[in-house]
Amino acid sequence: MEKDADAEAIFWEVRIGDERVTGGIHTVWSQYIRIKIFTNRGRDRLTTVDLPVYPLHSITSIEGRTIHPDGSIVEMKSDAIFAQVLSKTGDLRIKHQRFTLPGVEPASIIEYRWRDERQNPNGFQRYQRLDFQRDIPVRAIRYWIKPYTAPGFNWIMNAQDFSCRTTPFQKDINGYVLTSLSNEPAFKEEPWMQPADQLRAWVLIYYRPAFAQLEPDKFWIEHGKEAYNRYKTRWKVSKVIQQKAAGITATAKTDEEKVLLLVDFCKTAIKNSQTEAVSAEERQESEKNKSPEDTLVQGIGTPEDIRFLFAALATAAGFEARVAELPSRQTAFFDRRFTDPYFLSDRAVAVKVGDSWHFFDASATYIPRGMLSWYHEGVDALVTDPKESFFVTTPVSKPEQTVIRRQGTFRIGEDGALEGDVLLVYTGHEGAIFKERGERQSDSQREEALKNILKRYASTAEFSDIKIENANDPEKPLAYRCHIRVPGYAQRTGKRLIFAPSFFQQGVPSLFLAKERKYPIYFHYPWTIEDKITYELPAGFQLEEPRVPAPISMGNFGRYEVHARIVNKTQFVFERRLVCGDNRNVLLPAAGYPAIKETFDAIAQGDEQSIALIRAPAASPAEPAH
Numbered sequence: 001m002e003k004d005a006d007a008e009a010i011f012w013e014v015r016i017g018d019e020r021v022t023g024g025i026h027t028v029w030s031q032y033i034r035i036k037i038f039t040n041r042g043r044d045r046l047t048t049v050d051l052p053v054y055p056l057h058s059i060t061s062i063e064g065r066t067i068h069p070d071g072s073i074v075e076m077k078s079d080a081i082f083a084q085v086l087s088k089t090g091d092l093r094i095k096h097q098r099f100t101l102p103g104v105e106p107a108s109i110i111e112y113r114w115r116d117e118r119q120n121p122n123g124f125q126r127y128q129r130l131d132f133q134r135d136i137p138v139r140a141i142r143y144w145i146k147p148y149t150a151p152g153f154n155w156i157m158n159a160q161d162f163s164c165r166t167t168p169f170q171k172d173i174n175g176y177v178l179t180s181l182s183n184e185p186a187f188k189e190e191p192w193m194q195p196a197d198q199l200r201a202w203v204l205i206y207y208r209p210a211f212a213q214l215e216p217d218k219f220w221i222e223h224g225k226e227a228y229n230r231y232k233t234r235w236k237v238s239k240v241i242q243q244k245a246a247g248i249t250a251t252a253k254t255d256e257e258k259v260l261l262l263v264d265f266c267k268t269a270i271k272n273s274q275t276e277a278v279s280a281e282e283r284q285e286s287e288k289n290k291s292p293e294d295t296l297v298q299g300i301g302t303p304e305d306i307r308f309l310f311a312a313l314a315t316a317a318g319f320e321a322r323v324a325e326l327p328s329r330q331t332a333f334f335d336r337r338f339t340d341p342y343f344l345s346d347r348a349v350a351v352k353v354g355d356s357w358h359f360f361d362a363s364a365t366y367i368p369r370g371m372l373s374w375y376h377e378g379v380d381a382l383v384t385d386p387k388e389s390f391f392v393t394t395p396v397s398k399p400e401q402t403v404i405r406r407q408g409t410f411r412i413g414e415d416g417a418l419e420g421d422v423l424l425v426y427t428g429h430e431g432a433i434f435k436e437r438g439e440r441q442s443d444s445q446r447e448e449a450l451k452n453i454l455k456r457y458a459s460t461a462e463f464s465d466i467k468i469e470n471a472n473d474p475e476k477p478l479a480y481r482c483h484i485r486v487p488g489y490a491q492r493t494g495k496r497l498i499f500a501p502s503f504f505q506q507g508v509p510s511l512f513l514a515k516e517r518k519y520p521i522y523f524h525y526p527w528t529i530e531d532k533i534t535y536e537l538p539a540g541f542q543l544e545e546p547r548v549p550a551p552i553s554m555g556n557f558g559r560y561e562v563h564a565r566i567v568n569k570t571q572f573v574f575e576r577r578l579v580c581g582d583n584r585n586v587l588l589p590a591a592g593y594p595a596i597k598e599t600f601d602a603i604a605q606g607d608e609q610s611i612a613l614i615r616a617p618a619a620s621p622a623e624p625a626h
Contacts, residue, residue: 001137001183006042009138010034010109016128017146017176019117027118027125030061034111035136037104046136047104049112050096053083056119059097064112066101074102076112124148124207127342130179132164132201133187141184144176145205155207160338164201179203190514194522194587197332206340219339224325224382224389227341231323231384234304235311238293245316255353258317259360260369266310266362267474271300275365275439303363304347310362311349320352324359325382326394329524330375336391348372350383350392357383359394365474366432371397374429374525378584396584399526399558402428406504408533412613414540416497418489422454424480429525431478438471446471450480457506458486490613497541497613501564501574504531505607511600512593521588521596526581535572541613543572549606552599556583560603572611578603 001008015030037043053059064076081099101110118125125148132141147157159169159179169177187200213219248265252258271278273286278300286300292312295301301309307323314321325344327334334343348361359381364373371377378396382389403425410420426434438446447466454461465483470476490499500506512521537543543566551561558580565573588596 001139002185005137005186006039007035007037007046007136009134009136010036011140011142012134012138013142013144014130015144015176017144018120018124018148025120025124027120027128029116029118030113031116032111032113034109037106037108037110039106042136043104043106043108046110048098048100050098051114051116053095053097056121058117059114060117061115062097062099062112063114064099064101064110066103067109067111068103068105069107076100076102124150124153126207128205130203130205132166132181132203133184135186135188137186138181138184140180140182142178142180143203144172144178146174146176148207149175154210156210158206158208158340160204160206160340162197162202162204162332163199164203166203188518190517190519191512192521192523193519194333195329195331199519204342206342208340212339214339216337216339220336220382220391221389223341224384225386227325227382228322228384228386228389231308232386234291235308235315235321235323236291236293237312237316238291240293240296241309241312242316244296245313248313249317255319259314259319259351259353259358262310262313262317263360263362263369264475266306266313267365269299270295270306270309270362272306272363272365273300273302275303275363275436303361306363307347307349307361310360314349314351322350322357322383322385324348324350324392325384326376327379328375329377329379334380336380344382346376348376348381348394350381357392359392364432366435368401368428368432368475371401371428373432377525378586396586397428397525398584399528399579399581402430402525402527404430404527404529406529406531406533408503408531409536410503410533411536412490412497412499412538414497414538415488416490416492416499417485417487418458418499418503419485420483420536422480422482422484424450424453426478428527430527434478435471443468450482453480454482454484456508457504458484458489459507460488461486495615497538498610499613500608500610501533501535501546501572502531502562502576502607502609503533505576505604508604508607510597510604512597514597517590517593517597520590521593523581523586526579526584526586528580529576529578531574531576533574535574537570537572537613540615542569542616544612544614546572546611547609549602549609552602552606554580554582554599557585557588558582560606562606576607 012033016027018025018027035046037046051059062081066074076099081097083095084098101112104110130143164181166179166181169179172178184201189196213222248261249258252261273283282300285298286302289295289298289301289305292309295305295309311321311323325341326346326348327343328346332343348359350357350359359372361367361372367373372394377394379394380391381394382391405425407423408420410418412418446468450466451463462485463482467481469479471478490497546564548562548564551559553559560578563575567573
């Protein structure tokens with residue numbers, strides 16, 4: 001199918017059905033795949049298989065074999081299969097069943113099957129995802145699905161295609177229905193692209209009541225009404241909540257200040273049991289929360305507990321508050337024409353301030369006040385209401401709200417060594433991401449992370465006096481400080497020392513390296529990088545006239561500019577600024593890729609530009625006095 005493919009799936013078959021077991025119903029996925037290997041690279045990549053075992057899943061009945069071109073068959077032995085913990089997310093450890101097919105060579109065919117049994121705590125699986133694309137081409141994919149049935153169960157199974165058009169469902173024997181797809185190309189990820197689920201081929205199987213309203217506007221009004229009634233009981237305003245809200249907002253002069261003080265309180269006074277470092281005992285206590293007052297008293301809660309506490313406090317402070325259901329741009333883009341709440345999986349609180357609705361997630365500990373997580377910006381949020389729910393598009397932050405500030409104060413020695421102090425400051429989404437990543441890290445792990453960042457710019461760097469500031473502060477910028485020494489940073493050539501003034505961009509390639517591109521360019525959020533570097537020149541050297549790159553305008557998307565100046569003949573100050581996402585523009589069409597690549601290549605070329613220091617001529621001896 002693809003001339004440069006390392007392998008190709010000849011067919012991939014999946015059979016999905018429910019089995020009644022003691023204590024409930026399990027959904028069983030029986031999968032079988034046959035792959036032709038073309039190259040050594042394909043052999044190395046596909047001979048060993050990892051099957052993730054998620055919570056409430058169990059994988060059994062693994063079988064595999066290799067078929068050689070001469071027709072000989074080598075069966076995989078049972079001792080080739082073993083379980084291994086390969087990944088960990090927070091407290092969640094994901095095991096993988098790993099096995100290696102025997103004797104695989106180019107032109108071999110490998111095939112294997114397995115059984116994935118999934119528990120259904122809610123009685124049945126309302127949603128099932130069918131993948132129709134892999135990282136290798138697939139000639140034929142077939143899914144057999146047995147719709148769920150039970151006495152009195154009047155929901156209907158439906159299917160929604162994404163980035164593909166599968167065959168219509170056909171009834172098969174034993175109560176199964178079949179859908180398929182042929183000649184599906186490999187899915188190849190590209191840097192800075194939209195979420196994979198927005199681009200690759202997959203199908204969502206979902207159930208809805210037979211009498212469900214399908215006209216979008218009416219559907220979302222009814223869904224929002226039902227959701228409001230379900231949530232309303234969770235933010236009960238008690239006398240304790242009223243007193244606390246009055247105390248928190250007592251110093252506020254405006255409604256905006258009142259709301260932000262409530263957000264600050266929930267972020268600083270209440271621990272998030274899922275994202276912050278808490279003890280097992282604290283987590284157990286938080287599970288006892290039944291109301292906002294419980295969360296307030298315990299001082300700890302789940303993200304949902306904290307959101308409901310904030311909603312109760314806002315209501316007690318006299319605001320109109322609603323729970324809002326949001327999609328996440330991290331997975332796929334929501335389209336309200338799809339009349340099912342599958343994509344509205346996240347929550348925030350909408351508060352009416354003046355005549356407009358503002359959105360807050362007080363459980364997002366490190367997101368700055370007034371902002372949402374990046375994947376909740378620029379999405380259609382459903383504001384639930386007892387009468388008529390409605391959508392509001394959440395705002396996208398500005399480039400100046402997410403800034404990476406990098407400062408260096410360096411001395412350059414006659415031997416070309418660079419030494420001095422570095423300051424890295426992260427605000428907005430960048431700060432939140434680093435803080436969340438470091439939440440469960442030790443001090444030494446955080447220091448090692450800083451070293452890894454700086455070694456991108458100078459692999460031979462030596463570090464000392466590392467300090468990390470505001471790592472756990474919800475509002476203050478995250479800051480890293482350290483002393484750094486880089487031997488041979490400036491190259492000695494005769495009487496000259498040559499070095500690149502854009503220290504923080506050394507070793508950083510152009511943002512886009514590929515000559516061609518298939519998918520649109522997608523930045524998660526607008527951002528700004530600001531560099532200021534001061535170089536103290538070595539004694540006896542002077543700077544040749546510095547040349548700086550010309551500024552680059554990216555239209556309504558961003559800009560790049562560099563400034564340089566000499567101070568007191570002994571210091572050289574270099575400043576660089578890159579802004580991406582002006583006008584809250586984060587999605588660029590693939591058709592414009594050649595021009596975008598040319599622009600970022602020019603930026604990278606400007607960042608690599610070097611300057612020279614030359615030894616100053618010796619002063620002429622003074623003439624004798626007459």
